[in-house]
Amino acid sequence: MALLKAKGAIMIQLTTPVSESAIRALKVGDEVTVSGRLFTGRDAVHKYLHEGGQLPEGVSLQGGVLYHCGPVIVKDDAGRWKCVAAGPTTSIREEPYQGQIIRDFGLRAVIGKGGMGDRTLEACRQYGCVYLHAVGGAAQVLAERIQRVPNVYLLEKFGAPEAIWEFEVEGFPAVVTMDANGNSLHKEVFAASQAELAKYI
Amino acid sequence: MNLLADSLLELIRRTSAEIPDDVHQAIIASLENEKKGTIAANAMQLIEQNIGLAKSKSQPICQDTGSILFYVDCPVGYDQLTFEETARDAVKLATKKGFLRQNSVDSITGKNDGTNLGPGSPTIHFHPHRSNHVTVRLVLKGGGCENVGAQYSLPNEKLKANRDLDGCRKVILDAVLQAQGKGCGPGILGICIGGDRATGYEFSKQQLLRPLNDRNPQPELDGLEQDVVETANRLGIGPMGFGGKTTLLGAKIGVLNRLPASYFVSISYMCWAYRRQGVALSPEGGIEKWLY
Numbered sequence: 001m002a003l004l005k006a007k008g009a010i011m012i013q014l015t016t017p018v019s020e021s022a023i024r025a026l027k028v029g030d031e032v033t034v035s036g037r038l039f040t041g042r043d044a045v046h047k048y049l050h051e052g053g054q055l056p057e058g059v060s061l062q063g064g065v066l067y068h069c070g071p072v073i074v075k076d077d078a079g080r081w082k083c084v085a086a087g088p089t090t091s092i093r094e095e096p097y098q099g100q101i102i103r104d105f106g107l108r109a110v111i112g113k114g115g116m117g118d119r120t121l122e123a124c125r126q127y128g129c130v131y132l133h134a135v136g137g138a139a140q141v142l143a144e145r146i147q148r149v150p151n152v153y154l155l156e157k158f159g160a161p162e163a164i165w166e167f168e169v170e171g172f173p174a175v176v177t178m179d180a181n182g183n184s185l186h187k188e189v190f191a192a193s194q195a196e197l198a199k200y201i
Numbered sequence: 202m203n204l205l206a207d208s209l210l211e212l213i214r215r216t217s218a219e220i221p222d223d224v225h226q227a228i229i230a231s232l233e234n235e236k237k238g239t240i241a242a243n244a245m246q247l248i249e250q251n252i253g254l255a256k257s258k259s260q261p262i263c264q265d266t267g268s269i270l271f272y273v274d275c276p277v278g279y280d281q282l283t284f285e286e287t288a289r290d291a292v293k294l295a296t297k298k299g300f301l302r303q304n305s306v307d308s309i310t311g312k313n314d315g316t317n318l319g320p321g322s323p324t325i326h327f328h329p330h331r332s333n334h335v336t337v338r339l340v341l342k343g344g345g346c347e348n349v350g351a352q353y354s355l356p357n358e359k360l361k362a363n364r365d366l367d368g369c370r371k372v373i374l375d376a377v378l379q380a381q382g383k384g385c386g387p388g389i390l391g392i393c394i395g396g397d398r399a400t401g402y403e404f405s406k407q408q409l410l411r412p413l414n415d416r417n418p419q420p421e422l423d424g425l426e427q428d429v430v431e432t433a434n435r436l437g438i439g440p441m442g443f444g445g446k447t448t449l450l451g452a453k454i455g456v457l458n459r460l461p462a463s464y465f466v467s468i469s470y471m472c473w474a475y476r477r478q479g480v481a482l483s484p485e486g487g488i489e490k491w492l493y
Contacts, residue, residue, distance in 0.1 A: 029240065044311070072264045074299040084299045085264035090345040090383045113345070113441065114383035135247045136345065136385035136441055137474035139264040140254035159313030160303045173247070175240050175443070186382055189444050193436040197378055200432050201361075201371050 013171075017063030018108040020128040026176045028183045032132060034111070034172040040069045042089050044162035045154070046097040049105075056153040059164055061105040065132075068094065068112035070161030072139075073149065081149035083167070085139035088113040091131070099123035115177055115186030124180050131178035133185075145172040205284070205486030209291035209337070212488075213269075214300045216339045216478040217261045220252050221493035223413040224389075224450070224475045228252070231387055231440075231447035241445025248440070248473060259300075263385075263474040265343035266301040269323035272338040272410060272479075277329050285325055292317050301341075336492065338410055338479035346388065346472040349380035352401060355464040364464045366425055369394055376468045377433045377449065382442025385472035389413065389451045390429070393467045396457035401467035408453035409471050410479075412493065417454060426452045440473075450475075 014022065016036030026032070039059055041049075055061065071086040091098075091112030098116060101107065102123040109129060110116075113136040124130060134142060146167045153164040177185040220228070232249055235242035255262040269292060273284060295301045296317045303315040305322040317323070353372035355364045360375050362368035373392060380388065391408035393401045417423035429452040439445025450473070459465065479492030 070264060072261055072299055072302045085261040087264050092383060135244045137263040137472055138247050138251040139261055141247055141251045189438060189442055193378060193438045196436045197374060
């Protein structure tokens, strides 16, 4: 299928904060690694920001990367946060909010799984953002790329899985499945698989 | 801690950190089947790497350690209340140790007290039998795959699905199409034909206790199970919905009687991170044998 990565394609390295031109150069199927700073945010955070909630001091999403993730985090013996599992959560639940958050907070990339819908795709095109797909369930491989957990925000309010965690990451792997040029791997695969299914029923 | 508490904690730890062998074999086979250099093959490679890492570090395969579902087969007269109290303690301790995520939220207030204990968590199903053996099976079912479960009421005009096995096939394949990407494929389907809205879903989850490589003793259901997997794997959905050859690793179908007015097909989708283990317990509550 045309959806498969071309042989010999290279891994593209992104470092936060990411420039708009670097984002606009990405295309569906590119494999990337992200290094630098990520913030997690999932259901509670999206609803909170959508309803006019303010980002806590210390959280900047400008040129930044938002990770749809509810990690397992424990405190080590020295009292530091340690991430023991951190794969992506399903992104489509944030579809009602994501476009607005990309626009208002200057996001350059959203990492999650399962892809998102037309409104998010349009916001990616308009404001220069991409959707990066991490492998769902691969919580250990992805947690290994988290070097440090310097901070957590809104922990009391939302609880550990829903809080905003700040991660310092090195070489976090993902695939571009929605680019800033209006292309979505999810739309392509859905349409192709639906057409294929029609042959067998 | 008593022996039963130790056993349940170990059951939770192992379920969260180690994929059962039957599932692991299927994952390895599908990794070999994907075309090298594709993003589907790379995703399967990462999944395989993740399985090894979780086991060696004794940490959760997936951060969503899911709904905690115990299935207990026990003799008549077994002390279910003590089991339940001990299971709750084991869940709380497993959460503190990071084998389970703080995963249970008050649906009205949104509060997460970090214990994983509350109404419906954990869920324990007791099945009494006329033998002295006690077996405990545990399924940890993540929210991503639970959200793509589906229940169809037949006939379904849009899908041209009538009240027969062909109608069941059509809605099952529709569920696979709709779940793509979201449920962390390649997936495994637990299916119930019949029952009511509650028992249908419940029985569909129980199908996930069957070993992946077993065969359905009813020939027409066995045929449907094989057909659903083969057809799904021709659709090009692939691992994580990236496109590719492996969309399903298995499908297991059970049947309940229905009312004349109802014809439900209930489908529970399990992600590749198929966390399911079980133990046979000694009379003192120690682990005698692992079941998968």
